[in-house]
Amino acid sequence: MLHLIADWLLQNEWMAVKKIRLTHPAAWVHGSIHGVLLGFLFGWVGGVVLALLHMIVDTRVPIRWWVRVFKKCEKSPDLPIVLIGCDQVLHMACIAGWMVARGAFMG
Numbered sequence: 650m651l652h653l654i655a656d657w658l659l660q661n662e663w664m665a666v667k668k669i670r671l672t673h674p675a676a677w678v679h680g681s682i683h684g685v686l687l688g689f690l691f692g693w694v695g696g697v698v699l700a701l702l703h704m705i706v707d708t709r710v711p712i713r714w715w716v717r718v719f720k721k722c723e724k725s726p727d728l729p730i731v732l733i734g735c736d737q738v739l740h741m742a743c744i745a746g747w748m749v750a751r752g753a754f755m756g
């Protein structure tokens with residue numbers, strides 16, 4: 650839920666448009682929102698790691714690669730929704746991966 654709040658309720662147009670460049674402040678503001686919210690649940694290390702992973706996914710490089718190499722639907726008229734869906738699933742996979750890794754190392 651915290652991820653969805655950060656990505657949908659607390660993200661404005663400036664962040665949504667500019668976050669794709671890691672050199673732009675919008676990427677860091679948006680990533681920090683995720684880091685703070687997820688840090689409440691996973692501690693500061695989890696918040697920082699997940700914020701950085703979120704920022705990398707938001708460059709759209711991993712998603713565009715997945716769509717080109719695996720899904721092979723770069724020219725689909727439905728590409729925008731495919732990109733959003735893949736983006737959200739990859740973000741959730743990062744969070745789930747953190748939870749699994751944390752569980753494996755904590756006991």
